[in-house]
Amino acid sequence: MSDTSEHIVIVGAGAAGLMAARELARAGRKVTILEARQRCGGRIHPLPASEFGYAADGGAEFVHGEAPVTRALLREAGLSLREIEGEQWHFDGAKLTRERDDPHEAELQAKLGDLKDDLTVADFLRRHFPGDGYAPMRHSIERMVEGYDAADPERASTLALRAEWMDGGHAPQARIDGGYGAMIDVMAADCRRHGVAIRFGCVVSAIAEEGSAVIVRCAEGDVHACDRVILTVPLPLLREIALPAEARAKLATADDIGFGNVIKILLRFARPWWRERKEDLSDMTFLLSDVAIPVWWTRYPEQHPVLTGWFGGPRTAELASLDSQALIDAGLGSLAAIFGLPRHHVARELVASAATNWAHDRFARGAYSWATPRTREAQAILARGDGLVLFSGEALYRGRDMGTVEAALASGLEAAGMILRGQ
Ligand SMILES: Cc1cc2nc3c(=O)[nH]c(=O)nc-3n(C[C@H](O)[C@H](O)[C@H](O)COP(=O)(O)OP(=O)(O)OC[C@H]3O[C@@H](n4cnc5c(N)ncnc54)[C@H](O)[C@@H]3O)c2cc1C
Numbered sequence: 001m002s003d004t005s006e007h008i009v010i011v012g013a014g015a016a017g018l019m020a021a022r023e024l025a026r027a028g029r030k031v032t033i034l035e036a037r038q039r040c041g042g043r044i045h046p047l048p049a050s051e052f053g054y055a056a057d058g059g060a061e062f063v064h065g066e067a068p069v070t071r072a073l074l075r076e077a078g079l080s081l082r083e084i085e086g087e088q089w090h091f092d093g094a095k096l097t098r099e100r101d102d103p104h105e106a107e108l109q110a111k112l113g114d115l116k117d118d119l120t121v122a123d124f125l126r127r128h129f130p131g132d133g134y135a136p137m138r139h140s141i142e143r144m145v146e147g148y149d150a151a152d153p154e155r156a157s158t159l160a161l162r163a164e165w166m167d168g169g170h171a172p173q174a175r176i177d178g179g180y181g182a183m184i185d186v187m188a189a190d191c192r193r194h195g196v197a198i199r200f201g202c203v204v205s206a207i208a209e210e211g212s213a214v215i216v217r218c219a220e221g222d223v224h225a226c227d228r229v230i231l232t233v234p235l236p237l238l239r240e241i242a243l244p245a246e247a248r249a250k251l252a253t254a255d256d257i258g259f260g261n262v263i264k265i266l267l268r269f270a271r272p273w274w275r276e277r278k279e280d281l282s283d284m285t286f287l288l289s290d291v292a293i294p295v296w297w298t299r300y301p302e303q304h305p306v307l308t309g310w311f312g313g314p315r316t317a318e319l320a321s322l323d324s325q326a327l328i329d330a331g332l333g334s335l336a337a338i339f340g341l342p343r344h345h346v347a348r349e350l351v352a353s354a355a356t357n358w359a360h361d362r363f364a365r366g367a368y369s370w371a372t373p374r375t376r377e378a379q380a381i382l383a384r385g386d387g388l389v390l391f392s393g394e395a396l397y398r399g400r401d402m403g404t405v406e407a408a409l410a411s412g413l414e415a416a417g418m419i420l421r422g423q
Pocket of ligand 1 (some may be wrong): 011013014033056062063203232233263366394
């Protein structure tokens with residue numbers, strides 16, 4: 001029988017950390033979560049409903065694809081999902097049109113279907129789709145890899161993204177009624193009910209093995225002794241924590257996992273002015289363009305007069321000098337350019353706003369991970385259950401939708417399972 005007096009310290013109260021804590025505490029383990037922020041959720045970042053008119057999300061917002069762990073958790077919590085509906089529109093620099101399939105779509109699907117050996121997306125496109133005739137398709141794929149996956153086409157794995165593209169773009173997406181914050185609230189409450197201690201404001205700086213015990217040190221001076229540690233901090237932050245030699249050696253492979261950035265901007269207006277046009281935009285969900293903040297979406301079929309702006313991938317570095325207010329201004333400028341309106345017409349309708357460049361978030365340093373051709377190998381090493389320090393979090397997930405909340409929850413579940421099985 002396993003020793004139920006075992007004390008586990010979990011670093012990070014995001015989706016992975018809370019999931020692991022809940023599983024372990026339910027099985028009778030003593031669990032302490034050390035969290036650097038003053039809140040749970042990490043890259044799930046609820047914004048006040050009083051400002052946006054609904055429980056808005058400054059970080060994760062959509063449930064992608066099948067997401068079995070997320071959906072089971074939501075069912076258990078009595079939270080419902082609403083599938084995304086509506087039309088995707090495109091601004092080509094001159095006019096707004098409904099998004100159409102690329103004429104080379106069938107060729108793309110055939111080449112992807114035949115692919116055996118992995119290569120980067122940029123190499124795949126150069127090899128199979130050279131020349132001017134394919135230029136619009138190459139551009140749109142590169143923009144999708146950057147924007148949707150926050151990845152660099154020169155390093156991103158084609159095999160890892162293939163399933164996503166072979167779905168005809170994107171798998172079904174849904175939103176949680178009450179936002180991802182509602183899910184985090186339920187998980188945190190469940191953890192506390194099962195005796196998990198959640199300590200905020202603890203920035204873990206060092207983890208050391210002393211005999212069969214593990215000592216976890218926080219920058220503020222707190223010291224916690226325990227039997228095992230699950231480390232769920234985002235990939236870029238792992239390198240800032242002093243680790244025992246064995247864990248440090250595994251971490252050398254982390255460079256083979258990509259980590260991308262996203263800028264997300266929420267703008268609430270007095271009225272949905274974008275619907276007052278000759279084109280019928282009443283069922284618009286996504287709007288893609290090449291302006292500074294290139295992707296926008298509505299809450300359709302809900303009618304909230306809120307537009308959410310999104311810019312992902314390596315080119316977000318070009319906006320690194322902009323603070324939150326300057327990002328909001330850039331968002332207003334982008335909307336004015338797309339809709340052919342004077343900027344002040346758009347700005348005067350604004351009633352609430354929020355903008356985050358996630359690269360500037362001290363405890364995230366970016367948005368989420370993506371796969372290079374060497375990522376699966378790196379993950380297999382990092383996710384091994386040997387040693388007293390286990391790695392967990394979205395970047396460790398070896399399933400299809402890497403970089404998601406589902407990935408984080410599944411990874412947390414896996415880490416807890418390894419401890420409970422005595423691995
Ligand atoms: C803008 C944005 C939009 C996104 N959109 C979606 C989406 O629509 N759908 C989706 O599925 N996913 C989305 N994601 C990705 C999703 O949010 C993440 O994959 C997931 O939330 C990661 O969970 P995690 O537990 O692995 O990491 P985190 O949520 O980052 O949790 C790690 C925790 O560790 C804490 N921490 C960091 N350093 C320390 C330290 N030294 N000591 C103690 N604690 C520390 C952090 O504060 C954090 O709370 C989005 C992410 C961003 C940023």
